[in-house]
Amino acid sequence: MNTESPTEVRATSDPRALRDALATFTTGVTIVTTRDAEGAPFGVTVNSFNSVSLEPPLVLWSLAKTSRSLEAFQRAEHWAVHILSTEQDALSTRFARAGENKFEGIELESGIQDMPLLPRCTTRLQCRTSFRYEGGDHIIFVGQVVAFDRSDRAPLVFHGGKYAVATRKTPPLTLAPPEGAPIDSRFDDEFLGYLLWRASQQFHLRVQRTLAARELTQEEFFVLIPLFHNDGRSAAAFCSTLADLGLGAATSAIDRLAARRLIRIEPDTRRLFLTPTGHDEILQVLAMTKAIESECLGQLGHWESVSLKNLLKQFIVQTNPGLPHPWDAEEAEPQA
Amino acid sequence: MNTESPTEVRATSDPRALRDALATFTTGVTIVTTRDAEGAPFGVTVNSFNSVSLEPPLVLWSLAKTSRSLEAFQRAEHWAVHILSTEQDALSTRFARAGENKFEGIELESGIQDMPLLPRCTTRLQCRTSFRYEGGDHIIFVGQVVAFDRSDRAPLVFHGGKYAVATRKTPPLTLAPPEGAPIDSRFDDEFLGYLLWRASQQFHLRVQRTLAARELTQEEFFVLIPLFHNDGRSAAAFCSTLADLGLGAATSAIDRLAARRLIRIEPDTRRLFLTPTGHDEILQVLAMTKAIESECLGQLGHWESVSLKNLLKQFIVQTNPGLPHPWDAEEAEPQA
CATH class of the missing domain: 2.30.110.10 (Electron Transport, Fmn-binding Protein; Chain A)
Structure with a gap:
């Protein structure tokens, strides 16, 4: 031996x-x-x-x-x-x-x-x-x-x-710095915060162009999707949920959507409902964002896409400090 | 058969x-x-x-x-x-x-x-x-x-x-809609745009708390980092680069940072320089964000982290419509 x-x-x-x-x-x-x-x-x-x-x-x-x-x-x-x-x-x-x-x-x-x-x-x-x-x-x-x-x-x-799930092993992939750049610029290429932000931005800049063509903002999009799944939510609790997720501008988005009659605010209860027009609108928008997703995933490759989604889910679950799920029907009552 | x-x-x-x-x-x-x-x-x-x-x-x-x-x-x-x-x-x-x-x-x-x-x-x-x-x-x-x-x-x-490389498969139930939710709510749990946005938000909400404690906004952070790597950049070209990446509020961030003497705007050329105070400030902030990253990656696990970074880089490279790299020294001249 x-x-x-x-x-x-x-x-x-x-x-x-x-x-x-x-x-x-x-x-x-x-x-x-x-x-x-x-x-x-x-x-x-x-x-x-x-x-x-x-x-x-x-x-x-x-x-x-x-x-x-x-x-x-x-x-x-x-x-x-x-x-x-x-x-x-x-x-x-x-x-x-x-x-x-x-x-x-x-x-x-x-x-x-x-x-x-x-x-x-x-x-x-x-x-x-x-x-x-x-x-x-x-x-x-x-x-x-x-x-x-x-x-x-x-x-x-x-x-x-x-x-x-398995993912193709790629040689270490450098995203940038040009020849002769200082060593510490590698900080950012490897910095998870940058990678997450940039990947999300690249996706959502495409989505935003689609939304802009329909005169919708990203905040309005993030209000419409949860309502598509569960409407009848209290405006105050819903805004609190969205604010917890970093979407502070939900209140004005709700007002604009109501003015365009895409949603309806029930006067007594201040509960939010998607109108039939709003329902049609979100169906169209979802189809367009789905097409953007397909294009991006096609560029990434099928097996890599499965892995990326899986890892993002794991990241979300593992690092979640207790943030709400935006389309859950149950939501925390707003802090008084 | x-x-x-x-x-x-x-x-x-x-x-x-x-x-x-x-x-x-x-x-x-x-x-x-x-x-x-x-x-x-x-x-x-x-x-x-x-x-x-x-x-x-x-x-x-x-x-x-x-x-x-x-x-x-x-x-x-x-x-x-x-x-x-x-x-x-x-x-x-x-x-x-x-x-x-x-x-x-x-x-x-x-x-x-x-x-x-x-x-x-x-x-x-x-x-x-x-x-x-x-x-x-x-x-x-x-x-x-x-x-x-x-x-x-x-x-x-x-x-x-x-x-x-292989990474643990996340059970789907972790992000799944509640019992009885409509079938198409699976759209969002599996929607790449949501997963990217949410993962990025969870990370950056932590970073924002750190930044807030130092009275910095996320926009100011995204102005300071590229200057840390390459200062002497033209304010106009730099703002144009950041706007292309979806950071439209860079101009006011620059003004606030200059007022706090973290950066200096050269009067004649309108070029931006990090002050010694700004340099110290960004070093502190980077150390704190690095600590947040370590914590998140620890929660995710070592091999999952390597794969996630690898896949995000691949996603960024494959789906990049030609967006600039924010800390590249060369930057497009702003549109007149």
């Missing part, structure tokens, strides 16, 4: 540490399905999948000898591997549990020899068993791919024991 | 399409090493690795029958699997190529039976061959893990044929 190694080399007598070490190998997530002799569908979540050979096209995966599905797969001539998409983590969790009703409510498609095919996956591989090999407490199934189909859905990833 | 499937099911006669479909299964990246009978080290990059069994602890990987390293691995009693870290993509590329000098310049450590161990990996598994199985144009090696060690380096990922 090497004594110079800076890390502690462990024997395999610590199964938990070994399991954690093995889990540092990232994988996709698949569900493998088949039918038994009576036609009942079987399916298990598997991340021990991999491709083996291209000529002939072979793939492999392993199944625990204790699995309730073992007999069905042992006897099956065919099985189908579904490489899951980022939206199928709940499906993965469902098929990872032992249970009778895994297929309940799923609209199965039908493959070769009526193999049960799950919808909305990234890739599906229909396979014929080539070999079954001994693998300790598992059986290794090797099969030949006989048909396949794929979508452009981003694949789900299993990373360090958790569901994950 | 199923005719109802919405996606086109393909036969395997299109090897390139099949390879692309198989590549949608994400994997980590490993290098497997051994020594031949003469003691020469061999190593190959492998992503067809997976764990098979826990009791006994077995792992597997596949090697092309055409590989120059095949004979060494066929004869070896032991081999070592190195799960690579995100910083080892160049090493992965080196060991993926056929070549004589793969180990040149690498300070090898020594494992069981003098197995060549590479430094700075995420995880290393020293294994004894258990089985060698037929796998089409590959041989499947199954081995028992006899020793292992790991670091906390983030693992490298291979995703869609490219090196990638």
